[in-house]
Every structure is written in C-alpha cells, then in structure tokens.
Amino acid sequence: MPRSRATTCTSRVQSDPARGKxxxxxxxxxxxxxxxxxxxxxxxxFHRIRHYGLLAGSA
Numbered sequence: 001m002p003r004s005r006a007t008t009c010t011s012r013v014q015s016d017p018a019r020g021k022x023x024x025x026x027x028x029x030x031x032x033x034x035x036x037x038x039x040x041x042x043x044x045x046f047h048r049i050r051h052y053g054l055l056a057g058s059a
C-alpha cells in the first residue's frame with residue numbers, strides 16, 4: 001500500500017494482467033478498504049478450499 005491517510009487508502013492494482021496492462025492506482029475509503037481486506041479472512045475452524053472438482057491437480 002503506497003499511500004494511506006486517515007480517511008483513504010491508495011493501492012496498486014492490475015486491470016488485466018493476462019494482457020500485460022499496466023498497474024493503476026485505486027483509492028478507497030478506509031471503511032471500504034477494510035471491508036475488502038476482511039473478505040479474505042476466514043473464521044476460526046474453517047479451511048480454505050483452493051482447488052476442487054475436475055480442475056484439481058490430482059484429477
């Protein structure tokens with residue numbers, strides 16, 4: 001996170017990494033940034049399932 005203030009956070013994002021597009025700056029409010037960050041955390045006792053079904057590596 002390159003810049004942060006009390007009310008906003010600016011981070012770098014890639015719009016389309018498969019096509020080699022450049023990174024851009026994304027400015028979010030502090031509450032929106034925290035909400036997006038917390039979406040990646042799981043409650044205690046839960047495990048993240050990364051690959052399943054036909055696309056699994058062992059299939």
